[in-house]
Amino acid sequence: MDFRLLSNRLSLALPLAAGAVAGLVTLLTGGGFADAFRAGIAAGGSSFLAWAVTRELTPDHPVAASLAAVAAPWVTMAGPPSLAVVAVWLLATRVVAGTTGAAPYTLDMVGVGAFAIWASTSEGGPPLALLALIATASSTAFDPRSRRTVLVGAALATAACLIAARVVGVLDLPEAWDSQSAWWVLAVALITAVALLVRVQSTTDRRPVPIDTGRVRAAIGWAGMACVVAVVWRGPAGMASMAPLAASIALTAAFSLGSRLVR
Numbered sequence: 001m002d003f004r005l006l007s008n009r010l011s012l013a014l015p016l017a018a019g020a021v022a023g024l025v026t027l028l029t030g031g032g033f034a035d036a037f038r039a040g041i042a043a044g045g046s047s048f049l050a051w052a053v054t055r056e057l058t059p060d061h062p063v064a065a066s067l068a069a070v071a072a073p074w075v076t077m078a079g080p081p082s083l084a085v086v087a088v089w090l091l092a093t094r095v096v097a098g099t100t101g102a103a104p105y106t107l108d109m110v111g112v113g114a115f116a117i118w119a120s121t122s123e124g125g126p127p128l129a130l131l132a133l134i135a136t137a138s139s140t141a142f143d144p145r146s147r148r149t150v151l152v153g154a155a156l157a158t159a160a161c162l163i164a165a166r167v168v169g170v171l172d173l174p175e176a177w178d179s180q181s182a183w184w185v186l187a188v189a190l191i192t193a194v195a196l197l198v199r200v201q202s203t204t205d206r207r208p209v210p211i212d213t214g215r216v217r218a219a220i221g222w223a224g225m226a227c228v229v230a231v232v233w234r235g236p237a238g239m240a241s242m243a244p245l246a247a248s249i250a251l252t253a254a255f256s257l258g259s260r261l262v263r
Contacts, residue, residue, distance in 0.1 A: 019044025079240030101204025109153030192224030
């Protein structure tokens with residue numbers, strides 16, 4: 001990461017500030033040091049993950065990533081974020097969007113698989129972890145260079161996720177559907193549709209080759225689907241758990257629409 005760029009410096013400064021503020025507020029409102037530490041990790045982790053996912057979904061607009069890093073910690077006040085789930089979705093969107101310009105390596109799939117297994121042990125995590133693996137496998141439609149590595153890795157990780165979820169006891173069914181969940185699903189669908197207007201002109205990280213707009217739009221679509229699944233599985237609490245991903249999609253939508261209107 002090139003820290004000569006302001007956006008990259010903010011990727012550390014904003015999460016650290018968010019974590020410090022959240023921890024301090026928790027202490028001042030009567031919470032203990034353990035509570036303050038958890039609040040700081042939740043806010044700081046959400047901030048960084050929102051920044052990183054937004055960089056994948058709208059690479060032409062680094063300001064959008066910084067705004068997402070500011071917005072995500074506030075959303076966590078509605079409920080604790082699922083950092084493991086959002087982390088595996090960060091890796092999945094990175095593979096699908098192809099912003100690095102390189103084919104996924106074995107180590108990349110090990111990372112996706114490890115975070116997917118971790119995510120599958122959290123409440124509401126199994127379906128989101130499995131969906132992330134499906135999204136990762138779908139990247140082979142764009143880039144067949146590592147098809148065997150990606151497909152075998154996704155298959156092995158899927159089996160491991162199901163076993164982990166079963167052992168921990170979180171392999172549950174969706175909660176009862178209600179009108180509030182329906183409104184959340186509609187909102188996510190509309191915002192994702194706007195985000196799909198994105199146009200990418202940036203080049204990949206490792207080669208001076210333009211990033212494929214189609215791949216970025218695919219990553220946005222998968223991310224929106226993940227938020228919908230979270231709401232279907234856990235209701236509004238599921239939306240809160242995906243706050244960093246939701247903030248990334250919302251900022252991507254805002255900047256995509258703004259770019260269209262300006263042009």
